[in-house]
Amino acid sequence: MEDYITEGKAKIKSYQGKISKKLPVFYNPVMELNRSISVHILNSIDKNNMQIALPLAASGVRGIRFLKELKKRKIKTLEMNDHSPEAISLIENNLEINNIKSNKVSLHNKDANIFLLESNGFDYIDIDPFGTPNPFLDSAVKRIARDGILAVTATDTGALAGSFPKACKRKYFAKPLKNELKHEIGLRILIRKIQLMGAQYEKALIPVFSYAKEHYMRVFLKCEKGKKKVDEIIKKHDFYQDSGPIWLGQLWDKKLADNIYKQEKTDFLKTIRDEAKLDFLGFYDIHNLCKKYKIKQTPRFEDLIKKIKKEGYKVSRTHFKSEGLKTNIPLQKLLQMM
Ligand SMILES: C[S@@+](CC[C@H](N)C(=O)[O-])C[C@H]1O[C@@H](n2cnc3c(N)ncnc32)[C@H](O)[C@@H]1O
Numbered sequence: 553m554e555d556y557i558t559e560g561k562a563k564i565k566s567y568q569g570k571i572s573k574k575l576p577v578f579y580n581p582v583m584e585l586n587r588s589i590s591v592h593i594l595n596s597i598d599k600n601n602m603q604i605a606l607p608l609a610a611s612g613v614r615g616i617r618f619l620k621e622l623k624k625r626k627i628k629t630l631e632m633n634d635h636s637p638e639a640i641s642l643i644e645n646n647l648e649i650n651n652i653k654s655n656k657v658s659l660h661n662k663d664a665n666i667f668l669l670e671s672n673g674f675d676y677i678d679i680d681p682f683g684t685p686n687p688f689l690d691s692a693v694k695r696i697a698r699d700g701i702l703a704v705t706a707t708d709t710g711a712l713a714g715s716f717p718k719a720c721k722r723k724y725f726a727k728p729l730k731n732e733l734k735h736e737i738g739l740r741i742l743i744r745k746i747q748l749m750g751a752q753y754e755k756a757l758i759p760v761f762s763y764a765k766e767h768y769m770r771v772f773l774k775c776e777k778g779k780k781k782v783d784e785i786i787k788k789h790d791f792y793q794d795s796g797p798i799w800l801g802q803l804w805d806k807k808l809a810d811n812i813y814k815q816e817k818t819d820f821l822k823t824i825r826d827e828a829k830l831d832f833l834g835f836y837d838i839h840n841l842c843k844k845y846k847i848k849q850t851p852r853f854e855d856l857i858k859k860i861k862k863e864g865y866k867v868s869r870t871h872f873k874s875e876g877l878k879t880n881i882p883l884q885k886l887l888q889m890m
Contacts, residue, residue, distance in 0.1 A: 556649075559584050560591065561620035564613045564646050573682045577639045579611045583680075586770055587614045588816060590678060590703060591621045593761060593772055596811040597701065601628040602675040605695070607664035607688065609634045612643030614678065616650050619657065631674075633660040633667040665691040675700040684708045684723055686745075693749045693757070696775045702757060704746055707768045712738030729795040732837040735764035736872045740798035740833075742769055747785050747799060756781035760805040761812065763824060763871055774805075792833065804828035826868040827878050835876040836886060851890050853877070859889050 555568045559581070566579035594602070606615050609632035618630060632643055640661045647657065660667050668677070668691040677692045677700070679685045685692075685704045696702045706712060711719035714730035714737075721727065724745045729737040743759055750757040750773075757773035764770075788801040809828035813821040842850045853869070860867040860881050867879035879886070 557581065559613055560588060560617045562613055562616040562646075563649055564611055564616065565642065565649060566611050566613075577611050577636065577642045578682075579613060582766060583768075585765070585820070586680070586705065586768070587617055589761070589770070589812060589821075590614060590772075591617055592812045592815040593701065593703075593808065594618065594622055594626060594676060595815065596808055599675060599699070600625040602626055603628050603673070603697075604630045604676045604678075605668065605671065605674040606630070606632045606678050606680075607667050607692070608678075608680050609643060610639050612639075612646045614680070615643070615657070616646055616652065619652055619654065620650065627656055629656050629658065630654075631658050631660060631667075631671070633662055633664060635661065635663050637661055664688050668692060668695045671695055673697045673700075676703070677701075678703040680705045682707065684711070686723055689746060689749045693746070693755060694753060696755070698775060698777050700775050701760070702746070702773045702775060703770070704742070704773070705768055705770050706742050709735075709738060709764070709767055709769060712741055712769060713764075714738070726797055727795050729793060731793075732840055732873060732876065733793075733834055735769070736834065736870075737792065737795050737798055739764050739769045739771065739803070740792075740800070741796070743771055743773070743799040743803075744789050744797060746771070746773060747789070750775070751782045751786060754779055754782055756785050758785070759799070759801070759803050760808050761824075762803040765820070765871070771803075800833060802831060820871060823869050823871045827870050830866050830868055830878050830880070832878075832880055835870045835872065835878040836883070837873060837875050838877055838890070839875040841887065841890065845887055845890075847887075847890050856889065860886070863889075 557564050567575045615632045673695045679688045710716050713734040714728040724741045726741040747757045756776045762771040789797045806828045809825045813825040865881040870876040870878045
């Protein structure tokens, strides 16, 4: 059955039913934030007149939101592709519903890799697949332009976050972690894999905004070109605890994280803005520490944060885990405080 939904400024016809890839055309309302963040990023970066590609467009909701919510002059062309003919006719319908008759928009009904490889390249490519992005990474990396943004979603968190370590080795060439850091490490494994794909073509892919949420991981990478820049990226690939290799560098551009929060003031984006200011890896899980060291009363987070700051250390909450504190205070000192 079909249904109408409003998301951002778009009105979308989609199919009702259990969210699964068996739907005639896929639409997942849980991914609204994923799409909103794409809008905020494109509105924040210092780039106009962009050639935008959505190789796995499904209902077209992301493209229609771009057309309705991106600032004037941002879009030069917007190309939406899906290998499903039903998806393409739904996108046509959804463009009509939203009164969009722009000649900037074109639709393609091809395999995503063929669509990308037959193009001349794009300033923004969004790889938003079912499960792993692996089948599309090579062509996406080849077609992302200098200073362009490559956005990648992965929903195979079972592999990336340690439930299926063999799958992680096969798909991402790395060993995951199974402790409280599993989502952060998974995200860093995904980033390294994408960077390795870029490295072959002398493209340095620098994360500017990344997060793990619910069933998925998401990263936006800026593409710079040159052997030296790629070498700098590779230097930041290494093992961590019993996992890896992972990307050890930045997950966020601080200014961009601040800008995104200003555009949508949610707790989730505020936490990311705060943790983006701290450029180190990992966090302490305060509840786990209480259990492990038999601390009877879990301290109030706000009190602990104040105390840590007073001692001159950096600290913030982390979006990876509500029980987590990201701080550079040594463990022994933290335990004394607790
Ligand atoms: C997760 S959905 C995309 C969701 C969409 N980006 C959104 O924001 O709502 C994945 C889409 O990719 C399409 N797809 C899967 N494999 C493909 C391929 N090899 N080439 C082109 N489209 C493909 C599916 O038909 C499906 O519509």
